[in-house]
Amino acid sequence: MTELTPGFADPVLGAQSCFRAILEAMSRPGRLQRVAGIEQPPAPLGLAAAAALLTLADADTPVWTDAGAAAEAWLRFHAGCPLVAEPREASFLLATGRIPSLATLAQGSEEEPHRSATLIVEVKTLAETVGWKLTGPGIETEHRLQVAGLPADFPRQWAANRAGFPRGVDVVLTAGPWLAALPRTTRIEEA
Amino acid sequence: MSTMRSAEGGAPLGGEHRSRESHGPTATRSAEGGAAPGGEHRSRESHGPTAMRSAEGGAALGGEQRSRASDGPTTIEAGYNFGYLDENTKRMIRRALLKAVAIPGHQVPFGSREMPLPYGWGTGGIQVTASVIGPQDRLKVIDQGADDTTNAVSIRRFFAKVAGVATTEHTAEATIIQTRHRIPEVKLREGQILVYQVPMPEPLFRLEPRVSETKRMHALADYGLMHVKLYEDIARHGHIAISYNYPVMVGGRYLMSPSPIPAFDNPKMHRMPALQLFGAGREKRIYAVPPYTSVHSLDFEDHPFQPIRANAACALCGARDSYLDEVVTDDQGGRMFVCSDTDYCNTRQGSREAAE
Known part of the structure; x- marks a missing residue:
């Protein structure tokens, strides 16, 4: 067992600034936000993915992850969140490899669509001025977002996810210290 | 600064008796302005069920606030966590806020905490602000447009x-x-967050009191009941008789209460560049409208939505585009109209004085 690295240098203000980055990302889909506050996130987690989970997950939120034993130990210690084996049981999912199919995750119900999963995906790169055309709430005309490292059928899965509105999954994409969000209302058009 | 505004802080002489009209069911306003002889006795009433706006009678308060319209960062009082709430509560509220933004107009339940102020004084708004705010922020708080109440x-x-x-x-x-x-008169921009204090988040509450039923109606987007209410208004009064808390459709899907803002403010919500967050402490609900999201006030093709504004100019700054409060100035029936947004009014007066 490797040694645990620290979480947020300042747990209160670190979580606050990370939350504002996620809130800004969620309310302006596709815009990149930079996160700071953790010196050394556990491999293979990037800074933004690790910070997002420390900001949002705790004993009330089951977490699923494929990031391996070191990351699991780190999350268990710093966030105190239960880790689950089944993706559909989780309120937060952190994928570093193959992402679980969106349709298998908690979608919420028609009456309680907020009881749905948030999927955090560590991708290779994120870029703002090229790639997908995003439209929907939070976007004045259109935002562009290029993501390297998602499965080829992600836009198709996303269209199905969006069609289920108000039910559906929200996605946070992270790459190192950067993050961008796709709330379920966002429409993706492939360029 | 006009005599009007400075009198508000309890200046000893030459003030006026001010009284605003009310819509609310329980206006419990106490006008404690008039301690000093001739001091302005100001009594505004409120729209909401919990009207607690009291004119500050304290002599120094208004003046002090006015001379320091902006204050730099201060030190946190010992013994408090940053932003008052504990970290578990903030995380819970933050999770609710993110889902609220992802589902525009949908009410997300949250575990509202007891706050050091009574329900109806903004416990929901204050919990949302506490979960969002950071040391870099600059906070403005208004109560029916006024910074100094x-x-x-x-x-x-x-x-x-x-x-x-x-x-x-x-x-x-x-x-x-x-x-x-209120929503400020100045157009809000990206990078700003507007946090509303909400007394009753459920727009259908007066038509259907059962939460289990209204939840189902939201799930089915079944808002016929509200349309019938608007239709009955037209049949009975010739127009839609809602002047505040006018129901809106958000993103074409959810019926939402805009909180008891005047209908005059409703158009400002439509595609606003700022993020709008709503907190209802007593009812334990959070909801949101993301930036650039359509917010449509319910109406009919032959009875389009009409924002209402008193047909007058502000007596202090001359504005004809702002929302006005009617102020009774004496007991002979004298009255005047002034801007409800004090910052807007003061800025306009300041620039007019500078021009002279």
Whole structure:
């Protein structure tokens, strides 16, 4: 067992600034936000993915992850969140490899669509001025977002996810210290 | 600064008796302005079920606030966590906020905490602000448009004390604006967050009191009941007789209460560049409207929505585009109209004086 690295240098203000980055990302889909506050996130987690989970997950939120034993130990210690084996049981999912199919995750119900999963995906790169055309709430005309490292059928899965509105999954994409969000209302058009 | 506004803080002479009209069911306003002889006795009433706007009678308060329209960061009072709430509560509220933004107009339940102020004074708004605010923020708090009323002053002081944040009365300078029952006249921009204090989040509440039923109606987007209510208004009064808390459709899907803002403010919500967050403390609900999201006030093709405004100019700054409060000036039936948004009015008066 490797040694645990620290979480947020300042747990209160670190979580606050990370939350504002996620809130800004969620309310302006596709815009990149930079996160700071953790010196050394556990491999293979990037800074933004690790910070997002420390900001949002705790004993009330089951977490699923494929990031391996070191990351699991780190999350268990710093966030105190239960880790689950089944993706559909989780309120937060952190994928570093193959992402679980969106349709298998908690979608919420028609009456309680907020009881749905948030999927955090560590991708290779994120870029703002090229790639997908995003439209929907939070976007004045259109935002562009290029993501390297998602499965080829992600836009198709996303269209199905969006069609289920108000039910559906929200996605946070992270790459190192950067993050961008796709709330379920966002429409993706492939360029 | 006009005599009107300065009298408000309890200047000893030459003030007026001010009284605003009310819509609310329980206007419990106490006008404690008039301690000093001739001091302005100001009594505004409120729209909401919990009208707690009291004109500050304290002699120094109004003046002090006015001379320091913006305050820099302060130190946090010892013994408090940053932003008053504990970290578990903040995380829970933050999770609710993110889902609220992802589902525009949908009410997300949250575990509302007891706050050091009574329900109806902004416990929902204050919990949302506490979960969002950081040391870099500059906070503005308004109560029916005014920066200098008890509720606004005390919430601003609260956050200066427990979060050490800078505060301001200028709309353009603020990054977070907590509001009770108004949207500022100045157009909000990206990078600002508007936090509404909401007494009753459920727009269908007066038509269907059962939460289990209204939840189902939202799930089915079955809003016929509200249309019938609007139709009955037209049949009975010839127009839609709702002047505040006018129901809106958000993103074409959810019926939402805009909180008791005047219908005049409703069009400002449509595609607003700022993020709008709503907190209802007693009812334990959070909801949101993301930036650039359509917000449509319910109406009919032959009875389009009409924002209402008193047909007058502000007696202090001359504005013809702002929302006005009617102020009774004596007991002979004298009255005047002044801007409800004090920052807007003061800025206009300032620039007019500068031009002279």
